[in-house]
Amino acid sequence: MKDYYVIIDCDPGIDDAMAIMNAVRSENIEVNLISTVSGNLTIEETVKNALKLTEIFKVDIPVAEGAKEPVKRQAVYASKAQGTKGMGGFTFPTPKKKPFILKSPDAIHYFLCQNPARNTTILCMGPMTNIANLLIKYPEAKDMISRIVFMGGSKDENGSTIPYREFNVAYDPEAMQIVFNSNIPLVMVPMELGHIAYFTPEEQLKIKRANAVGEIFYKMFSKYNDFHVGKLGAAVHDSCSALFLSNPEIFTVEPAFIKIDYHKNDGQEYGYINCDFNAKEHNAMVCVDVDIEKFKKIIYGNLFYYN
Numbered sequence: 085m086k087d088y089y090v091i092i093d094c095d096p097g098i099d100d101a102m103a104i105m106n107a108v109r110s111e112n113i114e115v116n117l118i119s120t121v122s123g124n125l126t127i128e129e130t131v132k133n134a135l136k137l138t139e140i141f142k143v144d145i146p147v148a149e150g151a152k153e154p155v156k157r158q159a160v161y162a163s164k165a166q167g168t169k170g171m172g173g174f175t176f177p178t179p180k181k182k183p184f185i186l187k188s189p190d191a192i193h194y195f196l197c198q199n200p201a202r203n204t205t206i207l208c209m210g211p212m213t214n215i216a217n218l219l220i221k222y223p224e225a226k227d228m229i230s231r232i233v234f235m236g237g238s239k240d241e242n243g244s245t246i247p248y249r250e251f252n253v254a255y256d257p258e259a260m261q262i263v264f265n266s267n268i269p270l271v272m273v274p275m276e277l278g279h280i281a282y283f284t285p286e287e288q289l290k291i292k293r294a295n296a297v298g299e300i301f302y303k304m305f306s307k308y309n310d311f312h313v314g315k316l317g318a319a320v321h322d323s324c325s326a327l328f329l330s331n332p333e334i335f336t337v338e339p340a341f342i343k344i345d346y347h348k349n350d351g352q353e354y355g356y357i358n359c360d361f362n363a364k365e366h367n368a369m370v371c372v373d374v375d376i377e378k379f380k381k382i383i384y385g386n387l388f389y390y391n
């Protein structure tokens with residue numbers, strides 16, 4: 085019996101790719117759908133990358149195309165960090181597999197309805213545009229989702245004068261606001277976890293030497309410019325949210341009140357998550373730390389499946 089029925093919503097994306105591998109290799113979660121959204125790249129690239137990743141990871145999980153644009157603002161992609169095709173230095177052959185017949189949010193709604201227990205977990209590893217569109221089109225969907233585990237935002241307790249501009253929030257803060265308003269239980273996995281969860285160049289070589297899938301990750305990492313950790317290594321932010329689902333015991337979480345605020349800087353207004361651990365009421369659990377040795381051991385174990 086699987087502990088969780090899971091729908092992944094993501095924008096692959098190099099760290100999304102490693103997170104998908106971890107999720108589909110986990111013994112205790114069952115991924116019913118991989119829904120894609122524009123974010124790191126255009127939707128055309130992210131859905132193609134997700135289709136190809138299911139072929140590489142040898143899993144027959146439906147992949148749905150989702151939102152092309154944020155709910156309100158213009159798309160600003162992250163090709164600088166992720167490479168022009170979103171897979172760093174790895175060029176994919178065109179996938180044979182076709183996208184699911186329904187597009188998100190209809191695809192997400194379809195799979196929520198397939199789960200009789202109505203307790204699906206949404207693992208959100210990109211902008212929340214599809215989830216916002218789901219709640220707008222199908223308000224009853226909120227009663228079929230047990231919780232949303234999402235990679236996004238910063239847990240910085242307003243320590244810095246200029247709030248941190250984390251990509252998934254900044255790309256579509258209005259979507260995140262719609263999701264927060266639904267009161268679906270939230271688990272936030274902030275970008276500071278990626279400051280701990282990164283693979284050094286030596287560890288990337290270990291990944292490369294593991295097998296053919298490791299070689300693909302190595303090529304992806306070769307052009308991955310994640311400025312969070314710079315030359316220290318490849319920050320695998322999204323894997324932190326995937327492993328929170330499969331192995332919550334290796335994480336430390338604290339309750340907080342999180343809300344979307346906006347900050348004007350150099351003529352631009354961007355959204356960020358204001359995370360208050362001292363608030364009287366809480367609306368989210370926030371991951372504040374991870375046992376990095378165990379984290380990496382689990383990922384190596386998932387990778388070695390492909391030996």
Ligand code: RIB
Nearest residue numbers: 097099100209251252321
């Ligand atoms: O800030 C990191 C997040 O933005 C990750 O989900 C990465 O894939 C990018 O989407």
Ligand code: CA
Nearest residue numbers: 097100209210
């Ligand atoms: Ca992502």
